[in-house]
Amino acid sequence: MKNYQTVVGVVTGILIVFVTLIQLNIALPLIWLIFLAGPFLVLWMVWSVLTAPITIEETFDEQWYQDKPELRRERD
Template sequence: MRNYEFAVGFVTGALIIFVTLIQLNVALPLIWLLFIAGPFLVLWMVWTVLIAPIKIEETFEEQWYQDRPDMRRTE
């Protein structure tokens, strides 16, 4: 698995766990720990995604509204 996919999955899982713990009224220190760690997890995820070695073949002009042919740019 690629590193950026792990980062996105991990941060998404942490968010789901955080929301679930709030709804279940679990120990408040655990909720605060996840709340304080959240911004750092998001920054780590963003950094990992931005430095991922992905080669983009299409340009923005070629991919403008792929799912809506009526909204594609015509020049």
């Protein structure tokens, strides 16, 4: 597994824990800690995804709609 996928999984897991703690109305200091750390976690996730070593070989015109061939752009 690549590093950016791990980061996305960790931040998503923390979000699920955060929402669960809010619904159960327990551990208020932990809820506040996650709430205050949230923007930094999102920035960490965005940074790791944007700096991931992935090369894209297709252009936007070639990959307009991959799952619906009838909506692909026609070449002039």
